[in-house]
Amino acid sequence: MLYIGPHVSIASSVALAPERASALGATGFAIFTKNQRVWSAAALEDESIAAFRTAMERHGYSPDAVLPHAGYLINPATPDEDLRRKSEALFSDEAGRVITLGLSTINIHPGAYKEGERRDGLERSAAMMDRILDAYPTLRIAVENTAGAGTVLGSTFEELDQLISLSRNEDRLGITLDTAHLFGAGYDVKEDITGVMDSFLSRFGRDKLYGMHLNDSKVPLSSHKDRHESLGLGLIGMEAFMEIVRMDAADGIPLVLETPDESRWKDEIATLLSVSRGT
Secondary structure, eight states, X not given: OOEEEEBOOOSSOGGGHHHHHHHTXXXXXXXXXXXXXXXXXXXXXXXXXXXXXXXXXXXXXXXXXXXXXXXXXXXXXXXXXXXXXXXXXXXXXXXXXXXXXXXXXXXXXXXXOOSSOHHHHHHHHHHHHHHHHHHXXXXXXXXXXXXXXXTBOOOSHHHHHHHHHTOSOGGGEEEEEEHHHHHHHTOOHHHHHHHHHHXXXXXXXXXXXXXXXXXXXXXXXXXXXXXXEOTTTSSSOHHHHHHHTXXXXXXXXXXXXXXXXXXXXXXXXXXXXXXXXXX
């Protein structure tokens, strides 16, 4: 089963997300569990939680089809103690929201180490993720690869591998591959998406691929920048995405569109589903 869909809004209520995804013909989707740019938010109400679970069933979405995204303020790799405490508290809150909604996986960026050695940043990032995983035994964390700007971690397969190997919970720590980030980091998904995926799978295995973000790129290969574009309108081009949905590795994981033009989402979903079905 291919779980394809966009990052849908939770405006007014998180319970509206499954309906919004279904209206687009999505077979999967992503959400934030709260406003992604603030440090705190009111707890989810029991009524909203129950309504979300009911809407998931009504629209035919299993938990495996949904990939919640942690807020952008969280920095697991920071050397700053105050920011670390705030990041961990927010990460824990959002992880709890994921579990409460009946979901199992949260997507997060590995963070920026700001100063010092990269290894120190990787150790801090892994340690925070371990504390969150210890607190929520049914949770999985999907670490998203990055384009590699500045001191941001996670732009290479080698570094993602190092991060996972530093964890005490390797069995519940996996990866979300973002195509635009891969391209920005120097992985040529335009000319050799099969080679890039084979390289990933040979290093990590299929079980470590928890999801993918399917985004075209406004910026060139190896730019170390993160600028998403609608599928087929950027420098990656449509063929790479058509090839991804034909791959066995794409089956059974959320394939999330974070493309900027919402008016194109329905067509993007329909195109990818039709390609995967050979129609």
